[in-house]
Amino acid sequence: xxxxxxxxEITAAFLDACNAxxxxxxxxxxxxYSPGHGMEVLHFEQAAKAAAGPIADPSLSVGxxxxxxxxxxxxxxxxxxxxxxVLLCAPLAKAANETTFDVGLRRRxxxxxxxxxxxxxxxxxxxxxxxNPAGLGTVGDGDIRASTSHLTLIAAMHLAAERDRIANAYVxxxxxxxDFALQVLHAARxxxxxxxxxxxxxxxxxxxxxxxxxxxxxxxxxxxxxxxxREARALRSYWFPxxxxxxxxxxxxxDAKLKQGRLNPGTTADFVVTTLFADALIERKHL
Numbered sequence: 001x002x003x004x005x006x007x008x009e010i011t012a013a014f015l016d017a018c019n020a021x022x023x024x025x026x027x028x029x030x031x032x033y034s035p036g037h038g039m040e041v042l043h044f045e046q047a048a049k050a051a052a053g054p055i056a057d058p059s060l061s062v063g064x065x066x067x068x069x070x071x072x073x074x075x076x077x078x079x080x081x082x083x084x085x086v087l088l089c090a091p092l093a094k095a096a097n098e099t100t101f102d103v104g105l106r107r108r109x110x111x112x113x114x115x116x117x118x119x120x121x122x123x124x125x126x127x128x129x130x131x132n133p134a135g136l137g138t139v140g141d142g143d144i145r146a147s148t149s150h151l152t153l154i155a156a157m158h159l160a161a162e163r164d165r166i167a168n169a170y171v172x173x174x175x176x177x178x179d180f181a182l183q184v185l186h187a188a189r190x191x192x193x194x195x196x197x198x199x200x201x202x203x204x205x206x207x208x209x210x211x212x213x214x215x216x217x218x219x220x221x222x223x224x225x226x227x228x229x230r231e232a233r234a235l236r237s238y239w240f241p242x243x244x245x246x247x248x249x250x251x252x253x254x255d256a257k258l259k260q261g262r263l264n265p266g267t268t269a270d271f272v273v274t275t276l277f278a279d280a281l282i283e284r285k286h287l
Contacts, residue, residue: 005096005281010056013096014089017276018048018082021269024200025243027208027251028228028258029269036259043077050076055089058097062116063123063153065090070127080131084215084270087124087166089277091116092174096281105282110173116153124153133215165214165267174278181207181275182282191242198243201251203275205239207268208232215266228263 022041023032030039054060054068069086095109151159153170160167169176184206188199209232212225235254238247258265 004058004098007056007058007097010093010096010281011052013280014052014055014093014277015048016280017089017273018044018085020196020200020276021273024197024204024272025248025251025255026201026204026265026269026272027232027255028263028265029204033252034255034259036255037262037264039079039081043079043081046076047073047081051082051086055086055093056097058094060094061120061123062091062094062112063120065093067123067127067130070131074130080133083128083131083133084166084267085273086127088169088174088270088274091170092274092278092281105278106173106178113154113170113173116157116170118150118152120153121151121156125156133218163214164218165211166270169271169274174274176207176211176271177275177278180210181271182279185275185279188242194242195245198245198247200272200276201243201247202239202241204268204272205232205235205243205251207271208265209236211268213265213267215268216263220263224263228258228265 022044025031025033030036030041030044032041035041050072051069054065054072057065060068066086069090070083073082073086074080091109091112094112095105099105099108157167157170161171165176181203185199185203188194188202189196209229212222212229214225216228217225231254235250238250243251
């Protein structure tokens with residue numbers, strides 16, 4: 001029976017996922033073809049390197065992984081570049097730390113998520129305060145600016161699930177990743193002569209077309225997120241079944257349009273990294 005993955009393997013999988021996401025054209029986000037929103041590829045590379053150690057540290061709880069990774073990322077870059085990535089990848093990394101050959105990664109992830117406690121909430125909320133993501137706003141129960149001593153992290157995620165896809169992932173055990181995004185990624189990669197980077201472009205566009213981006217909705221409104229979703233769907237012929245070199249000018253035009261409008265589908269990018277990370281963990285564990 002294979003034992004849990006070592007931290008070095010999880011670190012490598014995390015860095016590979018972060019770098020692969022940056023190498024792909026992802027309209028609206030930062031990538032090697034274009035910076036955006038006051039950020040460049042270097043910021044994301046620095047943040048990934050800083051976060052990788054805490055993300056993969058088997059001695060840390062989910063909440064502590066989130067907090068330490070966020071502290072390190074903000075210290076390295078002076079800005080919030082990867083809070084969503086950290087929130088999604090921390091429980092996946094813990095599951096990989098603890099999953100043996102005969103126990104599926106997603107099954108272990110579900111057990112971990114259901115057991116998240118008040119200290120996990122305190123740590124995660126402190127990380128969110130440090131990162132100070134755009135468009136955070138104020139809500140009633142579960143507002144990060146208030147004490148969270150009465151809430152477990154999973155309870156807090158239940159409160160936010162309707163307005164935030166990252167919170168929703170905690171509630172549905174990463175259904176967007178396991179039931180949708182991984183299938184899209186595998187299908188795109190299986191296309192004849194598929195380029196690895198353009199398969200990731202297809203993953204990004206598929207997620208953007210399937211789910212309104214909640215970073216955009218939070219910063220602007222739901223109608224704006226819906227409009228971006230409609231535009232992604234309208235471009236489907238350029239990215240499905242897989243994006244190609246001929247698709248690039250049209251997708252680059254969409255990229256420029258989103259950036260000109262200051263529309264950053266950041267949640268979508270977070271799920272791209274998380275899908276690549278999950279895929280690497282599954283492959284390395286042969287699960």
